[in-house]
Amino acid sequence: MSSVSTKELIHSYVQLPGVLCENFIELRSQAKENLDNCAFPTKKDEEWRFTDLKSITSNKFETVETSVAQADLELDEYHLAEAMNSRLVFIDGNFSPTHSAIEGMPDGVIVGNINDFPDHELLRSHLGTITNYEDDVFVSLNDVNFQDGTFIYVPKETVIEQPIHILNVFTNRNNPHFVTPRVLFVGEMYSKATIIEEHIGLSDNVYLNVPVNEFRLYNGAHVHHARIQRDSKNASHISRPVAMLDAYAEYHSYTICLGSKLFRNEPRVIQNAEEVDFTVDGLVLIDGEQIADTHSIMDHRFSHGNSHQLHKVVVNDQAHSIFNGKIFVAKDAQKIDSFQENRNLLISDTGKVNTKPQLEIFADDVRCSHGATIGQLQDEEVFYLQSRGLTEQKSRELLVYAFALESVESMAVKSVEELLLKEVIAYTNRD
Amino acid sequence: MLEIKNLHAVVEGEELEILKGVNLTVDKGEIHAIMGPNGSGKSTLSKVVSGHPEYEVTEGTILFEGEDITEMDADERAHLGLFLAFQYPVEVPGITNKTLLREAYNTIARANEREELDPLEFEDYLISKLEIIEMKDEFLNRSINTGFSGGEKKKNEIFQMAVLNPRLSFLDETDSGLDIDALKVVSDGVNKIASPENAIVMITHYQRLLNYIKPDFVHVMMNGKIVKSGNISLAEELEANGYDKMQKELA
Numbered sequence: 001m002s003s004v005s006t007k008e009l010i011h012s013y014v015q016l017p018g019v020l021c022e023n024f025i026e027l028r029s030q031a032k033e034n035l036d037n038c039a040f041p042t043k044k045d046e047e048w049r050f051t052d053l054k055s056i057t058s059n060k061f062e063t064v065e066t067s068v069a070q071a072d073l074e075l076d077e078y079h080l081a082e083a084m085n086s087r088l089v090f091i092d093g094n095f096s097p098t099h100s101a102i103e104g105m106p107d108g109v110i111v112g113n114i115n116d117f118p119d120h121e122l123l124r125s126h127l128g129t130i131t132n133y134e135d136d137v138f139v140s141l142n143d144v145n146f147q148d149g150t151f152i153y154v155p156k157e158t159v160i161e162q163p164i165h166i167l168n169v170f171t172n173r174n175n176p177h178f179v180t181p182r183v184l185f186v187g188e189m190y191s192k193a194t195i196i197e198e199h200i201g202l203s204d205n206v207y208l209n210v211p212v213n214e215f216r217l218y219n220g221a222h223v224h225h226a227r228i229q230r231d232s233k234n235a236s237h238i239s240r241p242v243a244m245l246d247a248y249a250e251y252h253s254y255t256i257c258l259g260s261k262l263f264r265n266e267p268r269v270i271q272n273a274e275e276v277d278f279t280v281d282g283l284v285l286i287d288g289e290q291i292a293d294t295h296s297i298m299d300h301r302f303s304h305g306n307s308h309q310l311h312k313v314v315v316n317d318q319a320h321s322i323f324n325g326k327i328f329v330a331k332d333a334q335k336i337d338s339f340q341e342n343r344n345l346l347i348s349d350t351g352k353v354n355t356k357p358q359l360e361i362f363a364d365d366v367r368c369s370h371g372a373t374i375g376q377l378q379d380e381e382v383f384y385l386q387s388r389g390l391t392e393q394k395s396r397e398l399l400v401y402a403f404a405l406e407s408v409e410s411m412a413v414k415s416v417e418e419l420l421l422k423e424v425i426a427y428t429n430r431d
Numbered sequence: 432m433l434e435i436k437n438l439h440a441v442v443e444g445e446e447l448e449i450l451k452g453v454n455l456t457v458d459k460g461e462i463h464a465i466m467g468p469n470g471s472g473k474s475t476l477s478k479v480v481s482g483h484p485e486y487e488v489t490e491g492t493i494l495f496e497g498e499d500i501t502e503m504d505a506d507e508r509a510h511l512g513l514f515l516a517f518q519y520p521v522e523v524p525g526i527t528n529k530t531l532l533r534e535a536y537n538t539i540a541r542a543n544e545r546e547e548l549d550p551l552e553f554e555d556y557l558i559s560k561l562e563i564i565e566m567k568d569e570f571l572n573r574s575i576n577t578g579f580s581g582g583e584k585k586k587n588e589i590f591q592m593a594v595l596n597p598r599l600s601f602l603d604e605t606d607s608g609l610d611i612d613a614l615k616v617v618s619d620g621v622n623k624i625a626s627p628e629n630a631i632v633m634i635t636h637y638q639r640l641l642n643y644i645k646p647d648f649v650h651v652m653m654n655g656k657i658v659k660s661g662n663i664s665l666a667e668e669l670e671a672n673g674y675d676k677m678q679k680e681l682a
Contacts, residue, residue: 379485384521387481388535388591389509389542398534402525402574 023118024143027128031143038137050322050354051293055236055262061178061208063145064092071098075169078200080415083165086111088150090168093179095148099167106158114149114182122153122186130214130244132268138238142180142212149182154191154221163194163224163413168211170232172203181211187221187249194224196416201232201259208236209260215243215251219273222250226416230423231259233288239265247273255294257284258423263292271305271333280309283404283420285427287316287348294322300329300336303363309340314400314427315351323355325370331362340370345403347377347396397428432496432630433457433480433599439490440479449475451655452491457599460627464641465634466666467652468674473634474518476652477601481515482508495599509535510542512598516588516605518634523575528587529557531575532594539595560593563620582613589620596624602633606640618643638670653678 040057041048070091079087088111089099095113102111110117117123133139150166168181187193199209209231217223223243231237237260243251257263269278284292298307313321323342344353357370377399385395401424433456440450449472457463467473479486480493482505493501500508523531536556537547548556557571564586576584585605592600602621606614621644625631633640641649641663649665650657653674658681659665669677 378521381521381523383483383485383505384517384523385531385535386505387483387509387515387517388531388595389506389539390531390534391506391538392504394534394538395506398526398530399523402523405525 023115024127028144031140034135034140035137035144038135038140040137047295050320051262051264051291056208059176059206061176064094064173064177064179070171071096073099073171075099075167078167078169078198080163080165080196080413082413082415083163083196086160086162087165087167088113090148090181092171092173092177093148093181106160108155109158109160110151110153111164112151114151114184115147117151120151123151123184126186126214126216127184130216131212131240131242132270133240133266136240138210139212139240142182142210142240146180146182150184152183152185152193152195154187154193156188157190158188159192160194163196166195166197168199170199170201170207170209170235172205173207176206176208178208179210181209183211183213185213185215185223187217187223189218190220192222194412196226196228196413198228198230199237199259200230201235204232204234206234207232210238211240213241215241217243217245217249217251219246220248223252224412225251225253226413227253227255228416228419229255229257229259229263233259233261233290235260236262237264241265242268242270243278244270244272245276245278247275250277252279253281254279255282256420257282257286257292258427261290263290264295265293266295268297268299269307270299271301274302274304277306279307282311284313284321285404285424286314286319286321287427288319289317290319292319292321295324297326297328298338298340300327300333300338303332303334303336305333305336305338307338311342312404312406313342313344313353314404315344315346315353316348318350318352320352321354324358326358326360327368327370329361329363329366329368333363334365336363336366336368338366338368342372344374345377345400346374347400393429397425400424400428432459434494435480435491436494437491438479438488438493440475440486440488443485443487448489449655450479453655453657455650455657457630457632459598459630461630461648462625462644462646463632463648463650464646464666465632465650465652465657466636466669469636471652472655473652474603477515477603477632477634480601481505481513506538510539514592514595514597514600516592516600516602518604518607520576520584520588522577524577526575527572528575529571532557532591535595557594560590563593563623564590565616566590581608582610585609585613585617586620589617589624593620593624597629599630600632602631604634604636606635606637614640614643638666641666651677653681
């Protein structure tokens with residue numbers, strides 16, 4: 001599975017800047033050790049059958065120097081109206097205090113840069129403990145390299161009303177660069193928060209974006225988590241977002257994939273106690289030669305859990321969507337109610353979809369179902385709208401929008417809905 | 432208003448003719464009924480006139496207000512004032528009646544250099560049309576035909592007709608599948624919309640609908656052609672004797 005060249009390649013990514021490596025040294029040295037023993041996956045690996053990592057292995061990516069955040073960069077157009085005082089901005093991975101704005105948070109709340117809290121007990125006790133990707137090369141690369149990142153702590157019974165906007169922007173650097181965004185979220189008992197995590201490429205340059213998110217929800221904590229991926233069309237984005245839920249916790253995530261040449265998202269939700277509720281929804285709109293691959297795991301380890309996944313995909317041109325949704329139910333995890341659906345809309349003759357629902361159930365009193373469909377726009381639907389006076393273009397646009405909209409209705413944040421509407425119109429309106 | 436001359440049509444890419452030389456003239460203020468057995472081509476005629484891309488006209492012309500619309504796209508025909516009430520209205524999950532109608536109304540208004548309505552004005556306008564089909568406000572915010580009963584779907588077609596205020600409407604089997612109460616509501620709605628300024632062509636298999644909407648002209652269509660035209664007594668004759676007898680007489 002490994003070869004010398006890939007090993008060298010992996011090591012070329014590991015460039016510890018020295019000064020800051022004192023923080024989280026244990027996590028980093030473990031990860032470094034792992035990197036000594038692993039390689040980038042290839043299509044021979046079952047989990048990567050359909051997804052070629054050529055765009056990563058054929059480029060040499062450089063890590064970006066710290067403290068070069070561009071203070072004069074104009075980012076107003078990416079602000080969300082609901083999050084004007086609850087925004088963290090990272091430019092090419094570096095925290096930018098001038099672009100960020102955190103005001104009026106309830107007592108005890110922490111919303112800030114990981115690197116500003118190197119000795120914080122919660123960081124020490126949580127960081128790297130929630131990810132469960134075993135010896136995953138990408139998690140290790142993030143562990144070794146991340147410097148700045150998001151740290152959010154919501155104390156017991158505290159509600160943060162405004163959504164927190166984590167804005168990762170990628171500028172047009174000359175050389176292919178490599179960025180490792182990191183998020184640690186800790187929600188104490190019966191706390192509530194909404195997180196909007198966004199990745200935006202300001203240009204069409206080549207970069208590798210490897211975010212790792214860890215969300216720890218204690219008893220009764222509620223989190224809405226929207227992830228919007230608008231990376232450069234030449235970027236590669238490999239995500240590991242994981243959430244671990246205690247009793248009565250609710251975690252509702254929604255991932256929108258619009259950008260990047262290669263997108264590999266591996267959301268995982270771990271049920272760590274009885275009585276949890278979670279959602280792992282997704283919307284993928286791709287065209288050109290984009291590849292968007294979602295490998296998700298809904299991991300029920302205890303009884304009484306509800307989970308729901310609606311993964312919707314629109315494919316144009318030669319784009320390729322891959323979906324593998326796993327539902328795990330452990331031996332004694334009874335009374336699980338889990339539903340998974342993958343719906344694909346192909347709007348070109350050359351697009352491609354691979355879909356594989358996968359249920360692994362070891363308990364006997366559960367209700368788990370799944371479904372996958374692949375379809376095209378129906379001529380009769382287009383004609384119906386056209387006969388009412390809408391142009392063919394507008395009719396198709398509305399139908400694609402309607403297909404996409406169903407999954408976004410759960411998004412509680414209005415400007416995110418509006419953003420999505422604009423993106424869908426742009427997607428359907430391109431020449 | 433509408434002049435169909437020697438219209439021949441096939442399903443796109445196939446050779447079998449479905450329309451084999453249809454002639455029909457409709458003037459404003461008139462209500463026509465086209466009757467005929469299954470497979471006679473009457474539904475095809477309504478689709479060809481409204482511009483369904485599945486059909487190809489191989490001969491003949493369709494003139495609307497003197498303009499040749501034979502090759503026009505369906506939306507351009509709608510802009511001129513043509514409307515088709517579908518036999519099987521299409522379900523479109525995720526788009527509300529209101530969204531579709533506002534987009535349609537304003538697109539048609541723009542094409543005709545009339546003023547568009549803003550969302551609030553349009554809402555008032557829509558609500559004013561609801562009573563025509565005896566529906567409640569919630570109807571506007573439901574996804575188009577999604578989960579509607581058969582009767583609700585047909586009412587929705589007539590509601591769309593009322594809102595878009597077309598000059599010429601084809602009603603394709605609007606009566607089929609309606610119980611007597613729904614049939615009354617639908618035909619009352621059509622009668623309220625009918626005016627000296629517009630025209631209506633009803634396509635139907637049965638005479639039943641004509642008890643509620645009185646046509647000025649009745650045409651019988653068989654084997655891709657209009658074979659006989661007359662007034663309401665023609666429909667009564669058909670109801671009494673059936674299509675077979677007429678077919679034999681004409682043969």
